[in-house]
Amino acid sequence: MSAHADHPAHLQHHFENSEQQFESSKLGMWLFLGTELLMFGGLFCAYAIYRANHPEIFMYAHHFLDTQLGAINTVVLICSSLTMAWGVRAAQLGQRGLLIVMLLLTLLCAGGFMGIKYVEYSHKISHGLLWGNNFEAQDAHGHGGHGAKHGDEHAADHGEGHAADDGHAAADDHGHAAHDDSHGADGHVTDMVAVEDASAPNVVVVADADAPVIPNAPSGPSGLAAPKPAKDAHAGPGEAPPNPHIFFGIYFAMTGLHGIHVLGGMVVITWLIIGAFRGAYGPEYFTPVDLVGLYWHIVDLIWIFLFPLLYLIH
């Protein structure tokens, strides 16, 4: 290969022709995707093990996930896969404008996915639904440790008064009792005191840090009549089993790693958009678009499995 005039600019010297280079690149990407499947597979294995051994944790904790948001995210990613595949087709057919539009739409969908993820995560963080020691006990209504700014949205969600974060313990007409908590979600000390009065039979008292922090579900008119596994999505989480933080550890690890992959994909798609503007991709050379497309479809594929396993537990 002495003269540079007799081969395309993108053809690297160790390849015979463009087709061989393209096929090799594609195989390389598929091998990488194989490693991605096995990496996420490790987390899926953790899920399988823990769910097989402690189904009660999953039955309890999945109520704290919003199925609707998860379904919307699934649809968003499916649409992004369509726009990405369409973009690859546009590159192959030399439709530069359409390629740019499709890449931008894919980026938009990815941003929408991360936006919904942000909403979900901030809700969980504000309620102390975290991993390991950071998990804060929830009462029967799923109200947990008092984070900084969740009072309004939580009241709006459940349409009931909620203990304000200014040190006042309040029992509303549902008998929602606050619990003594030496570490709030943000690490600041909240002087919440357990409220006990004649009208609220449900009492949650946590005396010291060594006592178990998981309160029993209140029984009586305002609580659940008897702790039982919830078959109906509207029935609520029920009584918390031991170690509910296991679910959230798995949830954040799996969706977090997936979210990092979405972010990485957004960076690479942005790079593709820049290249597309410069006219770098066309019928002769569209390999980067094709390969990023493959990566993006794997990201979608992983979410297709994450969604039913995390959000649709019954």
Add this chain to the structure above:
Amino acid sequence: MAGAHGEHTAHAVPMKYLLGTWAALIVLTWATVAVTKVDLGALNIYVALGVAVVKATLVALYFMHLRWDKPFNSIVFIGALLFLGLFIAFAMVDTLEYKPDLIPGHAPDLEANAS
């Protein structure tokens, strides 16, 4: 397939496959959520996973172009899935052999069943 100086033209996925796959995925997503309203007991998770497998197959075949690709790419993909299956299968077989009642107080479901 990109060709040298246009010897081969790239196979662009026809629009009907792209749109058809997208529509099927949306329908299957709706079905996945709808099926959770029906109580099938232990079967629920398998139905959900089954639908997810169908969706994954559609994505792999049409969006990821495996239907028209060289078969070796499919072998890599399916091979990774098979090894993942082995991984999870052996881990599950192992964990189900555990005897949790040897350490009292660490198996809530056992205590509830008072076995």
